[in-house]
Amino acid sequence: NAGVTQTPKFQVLKTGQSMTLQCAQDMNHEYMSWYRQDPGMGLRLIHYSVGAGITDQGEVPNGYNVSRSTTEDFPLRLLSAAPSQTSVYFCASSGLEYEQYFGPGTRLTVT
């Protein structure tokens, strides 16, 4: 049981490039979410999904897209990277009492 996995661990992009951050979970959780973590700001919700085929925006969705074609996978796409998107990104899935289980994170730098 791997829990929540994320790839890559580190990524450097140039401004304007696009990329996809991968997230997968093997706990059969319906709810999955993406957060970004910036110093002194805790975690902020980017997008979330309550099940395959259903996604919605969180607190800071601009510049990001998501899709959910299977229960297991929830990729996050950066459409045109900007320096303001330099951050650490965490994927999470939720259990029955709303507790969330986090992946190890992706550290993204946009130059």
Added chain:
Amino acid sequence: AQSVTQLDSHVSVSEGTPVLLRCNYSSSYSPSLFWYVQHPNKGLQLLLKYTSAATLVKGINGFEAEFKKSETSFHLTKPSAHMSDAAEYFCVVSSNDYKLSFGAGTTVTVRA
């Protein structure tokens, strides 16, 4: 609407002494409350959760938290700090849905 305020951005304790991390919350509904720990360059790990059962909640690694509705607080404590407790701690609230609100975090330093 829901929000969380962690009252201390940084706490420093000596090894073997008690740790207290303070958290106040606001929620329109009966909340679920969580504490998470994040060690440097790691993901977040669930320490404990309150979901309307016992108000005193015991978690992993000797931590516990008490839900006080009248004070809208959910403070985290540990009787005796260990060097491995040095980390950042997040108080989190959910108004019984999947959208969580995170506090800004408290960094704990443990002195030998």
